[in-house]
Amino acid sequence: MFNAEEPLKLWIVQLGVIVVTSQFLALILSRMRQPTVIAEIAAGIILGPTALGRIPGFAEYIFPTSSIPYLSLTANIGLILFLFIVGLEIDISTVRRNARISAAISSGIILSFSLGALMSLPLYNYFIDPSTNYSHFLLFVGVSYSITAFPVLCRILSSLKLLDTNVGVCVLSAGVGNDIIGWILLAFVVALVNAGSGYIAIQVLFGILVWTLVLMFPVRIALHWFARRSGSVENGPSITFLTVTVLLVFASAYLTDYIGVQAIFGGFLVGLIIPRENGLTISLAEKLEDVVTIVFLPLYFTISGLFTNLGLLDGPLSWIFLAGIVITDWLGKFCGAGLASRAMGFQWREAATIGTLMTSKGLVELIVLNIGLQAGILTPRVFSMFVLEALILTFSTSPIVEALYPVKLRLRVTDIPNRTVARQEITPPLGADSIQDFPASHYSNVIVVLDKLEHLPGAMSIAKLLRSPASTTRAIDNSPVIKGEAELYNNHNGTNIDALRLIELTDRTSAYMKSYRADLLHEADPILSIFRSFARLNGMPVASSVAVASRNNFAACIVDRIIEADAQLLFLPWLPPPSSSPPPVITASADLAISASTQSTASRAFDYLMHGGSAHDHTSARLHTHFIKDIFSQSPVDVALFIDKRRDLDDVSLNGHHIFLPFFGGPDDRCALAFVLQLCMGSNVTATAMRIETDSECDSYTDQIDSSGSEIDDVCWEKLSTHGPRGMGCSPHVEFITSSTKMTMEDIRRHVANEQITQAQSGKHLLAVLGRSSRLHRRYYSGLLQENINVASDLEDTIGALASAFLDSNTADGLVVIKSRGPFVWTQ
Incomplete structure (x- = not known):
C-alpha cells in the first residue's frame, strides 16, 4: 500500500x-x-x-x-x-x-x-x-x-x-x-x-x-x-x-x-x-x-x-x-x-x-x-x-x-536535373576490359568517407598520398551540405579530395536536429575540423560535406554524394576493433616474421578484424562489415578500402611509403595497378609491382573475369610498365617484377616481410595494395581459412580472398583493397 x-x-x-x-x-x-x-x-x-x-x-x-x-x-x-x-x-x-x-x-x-x-x-x-x-x-x-x-x-x-x-x-x-x-x-x-x-x-x-x-x-x-x-x-x-x-x-x-x-x-x-x-x-x-x-x-x-x-x-x-x-x-x-x-x-x-x-x-x-x-x-x-x-x-x-x-517517385534535394543514373550502358571503368581506354584513366576527384574519429589517421595518410607533387594550391574550406549545395573545386591539375562526414541518425532528438541543420554541423564537427586543418597545413584542396542518416542508409548517402561531386574514386578508411593480442612487431628476420605470423591465426587476425575485444566491438564490426558490402555493391565508381593495421598517427608524418602490389590479374587488379602508378607520382612514394605467374588451375578460379581477361592483363601490364599512366612514361619510383616461378602464398608473404624490414630501416611504412577479386586459386589461402571457417567466410566475402590472407600476416602496415566500378554509372 x-x-x-x-x-x-x-x-x-x-x-x-x-x-x-x-x-x-x-x-x-x-x-x-x-x-x-x-x-x-x-x-x-x-x-x-x-x-x-x-x-x-x-x-x-x-x-x-x-x-x-x-x-x-x-x-x-x-x-x-x-x-x-x-x-x-x-x-x-x-x-x-x-x-x-x-x-x-x-x-x-x-x-x-x-x-x-x-x-x-x-x-x-x-x-x-x-x-x-x-x-x-x-x-x-x-x-x-x-x-x-x-x-x-x-x-x-x-x-x-x-x-x-x-x-x-x-x-x-x-x-x-x-x-x-x-x-x-x-x-x-x-x-x-x-x-x-x-x-x-x-x-x-x-x-x-x-x-x-x-x-x-x-x-x-x-x-x-x-x-x-x-x-x-x-x-x-x-x-x-x-x-x-x-x-x-x-x-x-x-x-x-x-x-x-x-x-x-x-x-x-x-x-x-x-x-x-x-x-x-x-x-x-x-x-x-x-x-x-x-x-x-x-x-x-x-x-x-x-x-x-x-x-x-x-x-x-x-x-x-x-x-x-x-x-x-x-x-x-x-x-x-x-x-x-x-x-x-x-x-x-x-x-x-x-x-x-x-x-x-x-x-x-x-x-x-x-x-x-x-x-x-x-x-x-x-x-x-x-x-x-x-x-x-x-x-x-x-x-x-x-x-x-x-x-521510386521521390525527388531528393540532391537530385541534379542534368545528371541521370544509367544501368545499361556502362562507361568502361579503370579496371574494365577496354585496353585503349585503360592507360588514360586518372582519379581527379576522390571522396574520403569519415565515419569515426579513429578513421582520421587513415584518411590523413591517404589524403597525403593522393596529393599531387606539384600542387601548391591553397586548401579550400567550403561548406557544402549533402542537400545539393556542394561543389568540388577543379581549378588545379591535382587531385580534389572531398571529405564526407557520416553521422548516424538515431532516435534521439539531437540526431533529428542534426539532420536538418547540417550546415551548422559542417563548421562544428570536430572530425571535419581536424581534417580541414590537416589539409590546410599540407596545401591540399579539400571540400567537405555532412550527411546525417540512419546506418542502413549510409550507402545511399555516399552514392548520392558520388554522383553530385562527379567523383571517380571512393575511399573508405576501415579500422577494425582492437583485439586482445599484442600489436604486430617487425622482427629483424623475414623467417621470424613469417613464423610469428602463422601462430594463433584464428585468435589473432580474423578475431582482430571481425570480433575485436568485446561483444560491443564484435557487433560494431559486423555492422561495419555490412556497410562495406553495401558500398561495394552499390558504388557507381571504383572503391578503395584502407585497412589501417597500426592504429596510430605515425604514418602521417613519416619519411614516406613503399607500396607492394601483387598482380594476379582481373579488373580489380588492373584498377589497383593504375591506382599505384598515380600514387607514385608523388616524390615520397615508391612501389614494387610484382606480376604473379599462375597456372591453368589458378586461372580457372575467377569472380568477374571472362575468357579474354588474361590477354587484357598482359597488354595492360606491358603498356603501363612501359609507357606509364596517361602516356607520361613509367615512373622511376615503380619497380616492375615478374615472378619467374610459380609462387605460393608463403613465398609472397616472405617477400613482403623482407620488403617491410627494408622499408622500416629507411623510415617508411609498407602499404599493400590488392585487388578485391583476383585471378587467385583457393590453394593460396585455404590453409588460413580452415582454422576459422565461419569468420573467414564473412571476411572473404567483404574484402576478398587475397586481402583475407594478407590481413593475417604481420607483414604490411596497412592494406588498400581496390574494387573496380560496378554496374551503376552516371552520364552527363
Missing part, C-alpha cells in the same frame, strides 16, 4: 513498470516503422483502466489514487524540460528559407480549426454538461484539430527516409510554423479558460507578451554574451552555462504559470532564445534528452493513460462520434495542407503526401487534452475519444505516406 511519508519506494516501482512497458512496445512497433510516441501512448492506455487497470488490485497497489500527485509532479518537471528541448529543435532559419511554402502549408490550419469548431457542436450536445462554457469547449476542440506534433513529424520523416526529399524539407518548415501557431493558440485558450472572463484573459495575454519580449531581447542578448564568454559556443555548454540555462528554464516556467498560462510555455520560450551558433542547441539537447525521453515523458503518457478509459465507449453512438472525429480531423489537415501544397506547384501525389504527414499527432495534443480535462471542459469519455483519435492518426501516417509516395 502507498505510504505518503515514503513515496519514493512506490514511485520507483511505478517508474520501472512504465519504462519497461513503453520500451517493450517501442521495440515491437519500431519494426513497423512507427515513432516511439505510439508505444508510449499505447503503454499508458494499457496500464490504465482500459486494460491492466481492470485486474483486481493492480490500480490499488501499483497506481493508487493518492500516489498520482507525486507521479504527476515528476512528469510535469520532465514536461517542462521536454518543451525546452522542443524549443531548441525549432529553427526559425528553416522557416525563413522556405517562408513562402511554409506559410501556405501552415495556412491549412484554418480549415482544420473550422472543422473542429463544426464537430464541437454535436459533441457538446451529446457528451458535455450544459454548465460547461461552449466557447471554451469549441476552442479546445479547434486547437486539438489544428495541432501537428513537430517532434513526431521529424521521427516519421526519418523512419520513411524523407528528410532529404523536397517533400520532407517543405513539411519540416511547415511543421515549425504550425507548431508555433499551435502553441500560440493553446496559450490563448489556456489564458481564456483560467481567467474566466475576456478582460482578465487579455491581461494574461499581455503579461505573456511582455515576458516573451523580455526573453527575446535583453535576456537573449545577455545569454548570447554569456555563452561566448564561458566558451560554450566554441567548446560546447560548460557546467556554468548549463546551470544558468536550467535555472532560467524553471524560472520562466514559474513566471508563465504565475501569469496564468501553463508552466510548460516558460520552458518552450527559453528554448527559442538559446544561441544557435556552432551547434550549441544540439549539444544542450544531448545533455538532457536521454533522461527526459526515457524517464519523464513515459510518466506523462501514463498519467494520460490512467485517465483514458476506452470502456466508456460502450455504445454505437460513441464509436460513431469517434469515427467522425478521426475523419474530420484527418480531412482538415489532408485537404488544408494538401490543397495549399498543390497551389504552390507540387504534384498531386506530393501534395497528398504533405497533407498526410501534417495529420501526425502526439504529445502536443495530449497536453491540450489534459489541460481541458483538468479544467473540467472535457469529460473522461470525450478525452478518451480524442486520445484514441491521436493514436489512430499518428499510427496511420506512415503506411499512408508509403503508399502515396513510394521510393
Whole structure:
C-alpha cells in the first residue's frame, strides 16, 4: 500500500513498470516503422483502466489514487524540460528559407480549426454538461484539430527516409510554423479558460507578451554574451552555462504559470532564445534528452493513460462520434495542407503526401487534452475519444505516406536535373576490359568517407598520398551540405579530395536536429575540423560535406554524394576493433616474421578484424562489415578500402611509403595497378609491382573475369610498365617484377616481410595494395581459412580472398583493397 511519508519506494516501482512497458512496445512497433510516441501512448492506455487497470488490485497497489500527485509532479518537471528541448529543435532559419511554402502549408490550419469548431457542436450536445462554457469547449476542440506534433513529424520523416526529399524539407518548415501557431493558440485558450472572463484573459495575454519580449531581447542578448564568454559556443555548454540555462528554464516556467498560462510555455520560450551558433542547441539537447525521453515523458503518457478509459465507449453512438472525429480531423489537415501544397506547384501525389504527414499527432495534443480535462471542459469519455483519435492518426501516417509516395517517385534535394543514373550502358571503368581506354584513366576527384574519429589517421595518410607533387594550391574550406549545395573545386591539375562526414541518425532528438541543420554541423564537427586543418597545413584542396542518416542508409548517402561531386574514386578508411593480442612487431628476420605470423591465426587476425575485444566491438564490426558490402555493391565508381593495421598517427608524418602490389590479374587488379602508378607520382612514394605467374588451375578460379581477361592483363601490364599512366612514361619510383616461378602464398608473404624490414630501416611504412577479386586459386589461402571457417567466410566475402590472407600476416602496415566500378554509372 502507498505510504505518503515514503513515496519514493512506490514511485520507483511505478517508474520501472512504465519504462519497461513503453520500451517493450517501442521495440515491437519500431519494426513497423512507427515513432516511439505510439508505444508510449499505447503503454499508458494499457496500464490504465482500459486494460491492466481492470485486474483486481493492480490500480490499488501499483497506481493508487493518492500516489498520482507525486507521479504527476515528476512528469510535469520532465514536461517542462521536454518543451525546452522542443524549443531548441525549432529553427526559425528553416522557416525563413522556405517562408513562402511554409506559410501556405501552415495556412491549412484554418480549415482544420473550422472543422473542429463544426464537430464541437454535436459533441457538446451529446457528451458535455450544459454548465460547461461552449466557447471554451469549441476552442479546445479547434486547437486539438489544428495541432501537428513537430517532434513526431521529424521521427516519421526519418523512419520513411524523407528528410532529404523536397517533400520532407517543405513539411519540416511547415511543421515549425504550425507548431508555433499551435502553441500560440493553446496559450490563448489556456489564458481564456483560467481567467474566466475576456478582460482578465487579455491581461494574461499581455503579461505573456511582455515576458516573451523580455526573453527575446535583453535576456537573449545577455545569454548570447554569456555563452561566448564561458566558451560554450566554441567548446560546447560548460557546467556554468548549463546551470544558468536550467535555472532560467524553471524560472520562466514559474513566471508563465504565475501569469496564468501553463508552466510548460516558460520552458518552450527559453528554448527559442538559446544561441544557435556552432551547434550549441544540439549539444544542450544531448545533455538532457536521454533522461527526459526515457524517464519523464513515459510518466506523462501514463498519467494520460490512467485517465483514458476506452470502456466508456460502450455504445454505437460513441464509436460513431469517434469515427467522425478521426475523419474530420484527418480531412482538415489532408485537404488544408494538401490543397495549399498543390497551389504552390507540387504534384498531386506530393501534395497528398504533405497533407498526410501534417495529420501526425502526439504529445502536443495530449497536453491540450489534459489541460481541458483538468479544467473540467472535457469529460473522461470525450478525452478518451480524442486520445484514441491521436493514436489512430499518428499510427496511420506512415503506411499512408508509403503508399502515396513510394521510393521510386521521390525527388531528393540532391537530385541534379542534368545528371541521370544509367544501368545499361556502362562507361568502361579503370579496371574494365577496354585496353585503349585503360592507360588514360586518372582519379581527379576522390571522396574520403569519415565515419569515426579513429578513421582520421587513415584518411590523413591517404589524403597525403593522393596529393599531387606539384600542387601548391591553397586548401579550400567550403561548406557544402549533402542537400545539393556542394561543389568540388577543379581549378588545379591535382587531385580534389572531398571529405564526407557520416553521422548516424538515431532516435534521439539531437540526431533529428542534426539532420536538418547540417550546415551548422559542417563548421562544428570536430572530425571535419581536424581534417580541414590537416589539409590546410599540407596545401591540399579539400571540400567537405555532412550527411546525417540512419546506418542502413549510409550507402545511399555516399552514392548520392558520388554522383553530385562527379567523383571517380571512393575511399573508405576501415579500422577494425582492437583485439586482445599484442600489436604486430617487425622482427629483424623475414623467417621470424613469417613464423610469428602463422601462430594463433584464428585468435589473432580474423578475431582482430571481425570480433575485436568485446561483444560491443564484435557487433560494431559486423555492422561495419555490412556497410562495406553495401558500398561495394552499390558504388557507381571504383572503391578503395584502407585497412589501417597500426592504429596510430605515425604514418602521417613519416619519411614516406613503399607500396607492394601483387598482380594476379582481373579488373580489380588492373584498377589497383593504375591506382599505384598515380600514387607514385608523388616524390615520397615508391612501389614494387610484382606480376604473379599462375597456372591453368589458378586461372580457372575467377569472380568477374571472362575468357579474354588474361590477354587484357598482359597488354595492360606491358603498356603501363612501359609507357606509364596517361602516356607520361613509367615512373622511376615503380619497380616492375615478374615472378619467374610459380609462387605460393608463403613465398609472397616472405617477400613482403623482407620488403617491410627494408622499408622500416629507411623510415617508411609498407602499404599493400590488392585487388578485391583476383585471378587467385583457393590453394593460396585455404590453409588460413580452415582454422576459422565461419569468420573467414564473412571476411572473404567483404574484402576478398587475397586481402583475407594478407590481413593475417604481420607483414604490411596497412592494406588498400581496390574494387573496380560496378554496374551503376552516371552520364552527363
